[in-house]
Amino acid sequence: MIEFQNLVKVYDSGGKQVHALNNINLKISKGEIYGVVGFSGAGKSSLIRCVNYLERPTSGKVIVDGHDLSALSEKEIRRVKKNIGMVFQHFNLLNSKTVYANVAMPLVLEKKPKEEIKKRVYELLEFVGLGDKANAYPDQLSGGQKQRVGIARSLATQPSILLCDEATSALDPQTTSSILQLLRKINEEYNITILMITHEMSVIREICNKVAVMEMGEVIEEGTVFDVFSAPKTKTAQNFVSTVMHDQIPQSIIDMIENNNGANNVFRINFVDQSTGKPLLSQLAKKFDLEVNVLFGNITELQGIPFGNLIVEFQGTQAEINRALTYMETKEISFREVKSHVS
Amino acid sequence: MLVNSNQIMEALIETIQMVGISFIFSILLGLPLGILLFVTRKGQILENTAFFAVLNAIINIFRSIPFIILLVAIIPFTRLIVGTSIGTAAAIVPLVIYAGPYIARLVESSLLEIDDGVLEAANAMGATPWQTIYRFLLPEALSSLVVNFTIATIGLIGASAMAGTVGGGGIGDLAITYGYQRFDTVTMIITVVILIIMVQGLQSLGNTLSKKIRRR
Numbered sequence: 306m307i308e309f310q311n312l313v314k315v316y317d318s319g320g321k322q323v324h325a326l327n328n329i330n331l332k333i334s335k336g337e338i339y340g341v342v343g344f345s346g347a348g349k350s351s352l353i354r355c356v357n358y359l360e361r362p363t364s365g366k367v368i369v370d371g372h373d374l375s376a377l378s379e380k381e382i383r384r385v386k387k388n389i390g391m392v393f394q395h396f397n398l399l400n401s402k403t404v405y406a407n408v409a410m411p412l413v414l415e416k417k418p419k420e421e422i423k424k425r426v427y428e429l430l431e432f433v434g435l436g437d438k439a440n441a442y443p444d445q446l447s448g449g450q451k452q453r454v455g456i457a458r459s460l461a462t463q464p465s466i467l468l469c470d471e472a473t474s475a476l477d478p479q480t481t482s483s484i485l486q487l488l489r490k491i492n493e494e495y496n497i498t499i500l501m502i503t504h505e506m507s508v509i510r511e512i513c514n515k516v517a518v519m520e521m522g523e524v525i526e527e528g529t530v531f532d533v534f535s536a537p538k539t540k541t542a543q544n545f546v547s548t549v550m551h552d553q554i555p556q557s558i559i560d561m562i563e564n565n566n567g568a569n570n571v572f573r574i575n576f577v578d579q580s581t582g583k584p585l586l587s588q589l590a591k592k593f594d595l596e597v598n599v600l601f602g603n604i605t606e607l608q609g610i611p612f613g614n615l616i617v618e619f620q621g622t623q624a625e626i627n628r629a630l631t632y633m634e635t636k637e638i639s640f641r642e643v644k645s646h647v648s
Numbered sequence: 649m650l651v652n653s654n655q656i657m658e659a660l661i662e663t664i665q666m667v668g669i670s671f672i673f674s675i676l677l678g679l680p681l682g683i684l685l686f687v688t689r690k691g692q693i694l695e696n697t698a699f700f701a702v703l704n705a706i707i708n709i710f711r712s713i714p715f716i717i718l719l720v721a722i723i724p725f726t727r728l729i730v731g732t733s734i735g736t737a738a739a740i741v742p743l744v745i746y747a748g749p750y751i752a753r754l755v756e757s758s759l760l761e762i763d764d765g766v767l768e769a770a771n772a773m774g775a776t777p778w779q780t781i782y783r784f785l786l787p788e789a790l791s792s793l794v795v796n797f798t799i800a801t802i803g804l805i806g807a808s809a810m811a812g813t814v815g816g817g818g819i820g821d822l823a824i825t826y827g828y829q830r831f832d833t834v835t836m837i838i839t840v841v842i843l844i845i846m847v848q849g850l851q852s853l854g855n856t857l858s859k860k861i862r863r864r
Contacts, residue, residue, distance in 0.1 A: 410773065410783065
């Protein structure tokens with residue numbers, strides 16, 4: 306659906322060259338909700354703007370729906386853009402026009418007949434829950450309502466791709482959640498591929514299937530939301546994941562481990578899917594001569610799959626503990642020892 | 649008082665004619681130039697730095713010439729256009745040359761006030777440059793354009809007072825020939841009051857219209 310091949314974007318900022326995108330290779334398949342997360346300045350904004358050529362890449366290819374954009378004429382690019390809806394952080398509505406006129410705009414540009422436009426606009430306003438606001442002006446609406454207008458407008462031409470540029474970043478948490486539900490509904494009902502960029506990991510967790518983490522113009526980690534959230538590899542990804550997963554061990558517990566003077570038999574056990582439902586800890590206590598002390602724990606759900614981790618301390622002889630660890634390995638339980646200075 | 653009410657009435661009509669007609673032609677000249685100034689800027693939809701630099705310089709040149717000098721300097725051009733260098737029609741040509749570039753600048757500044765996001769949305773929708781101007785830029789700038797056009801009209805009333813130099817007539821001319829040169833204080837006061845009323849009226853009209861468009 307969308308493919309980036311060796312994508313490079315260099316800005317000339319006062320004689321200094323800024324590499325906003327550094328050799329990006331990504332593939333976004335049809336029907337996915339694909340999230341790109343990164344701190345500001347990571348390049349995610351440039352990336353999303355390359356999809357509909359709001360920004361032209363310095364080199365490399367953007368392939369949308371099989372079309373290599375660099376090979377197209379201006380006119381053909383305008384046609385491709387009509388197949389790509391875009392939702393903006395600050396809505397970018399025309400303040401001089403009513404909600405109706407705003408949503409109708411993409412159809413007016415296509416010179417569609419008035420009757421057809423009317424039918425489609427009311428259908429869209431109904432869909433986003435603003436059926437009664439057709440004659441209101443944007444400055445009479447709340448932020449969430451403005452974004453709904455923006456979403457209705459982006460869907461007017463029945464695009465197959467929707468780009469969301471920090472679409473919820475200007476909204477409060479409750480409104481964010483309702484807008485995300487609307488985006489999911491769009492994805493499910495119309496099978497529209499959604500590419501969204503955000504700096505909020507909670508947004509990714511709530512609706513995305515796949516995620517890419519960007520830093521300094523590069524994609525440093527990519528995969529399904531479940532994989533990246535359950536086992537983030539890079540430091541930046543770990544930081545992002547920890548903002549929503551709350552899997553950091555509290556300082557007081559770290560202090561306690563330290564005070565144990567190296568008698569470190571503290572482990573982080575990951576529970577994924579099936580294993581979450583099994584009574585592992587009580588099995589260990591029964592099978593082996595040891596006490597299990599739970600220090601900290603967190604169980605959550607990712608993409609409908611239960612996921613969590615427990616920080617436990619084993620008390621017993623070293624030999625018995627080693628036997629328990631071997632047992633866990635044979636049961637393919639994922640765990641690692643927690644050192645006092647790292648969590 | 650050296651003038652009668654008929655003369656004042658006649659002068660008033662001359663002023664309204666001069667200002668009205670030159671306003672229309674100034675808009676016809678200034679609006680497209682102002683739009684061109686905006687869209688050829690760096691990063692805009694029809695970016696063309698060379699064109700922008702030349703147009704920018706030309707507008708600055710015309711904006712630098714005091715109206716009284718422009719009025720006499722372009723007499724040959726005026727004669728070419730309206731076939732005469734004296735009278736109300738002859739005053740309109742320099743007024744348009746004077747106000748056109750001024751309006752171009754005002755239009756440019758109105759367009760610069762528009763949020764970049766609106767242009768980004770137009771671009772994302774695949775709007776052509778003409779659609780961007782007509783469907784996005786002008787409606788969004790309209791309220792501000794009305795305020796700026798009011799300013800331009802008031803500027804034209806001021807400039808039209810000098811039209812007497814080429815026999816253009818009007819309220820300003822009456823004030824100079826009778827009120828100033830012949831020390832007729834009453835005529836001076838009457839003409840100034842008429843001008844004040846005209847300017848006040850236009851300004852309120854402009855403000856009301858702009859507010860109506862902005863609906864706030």
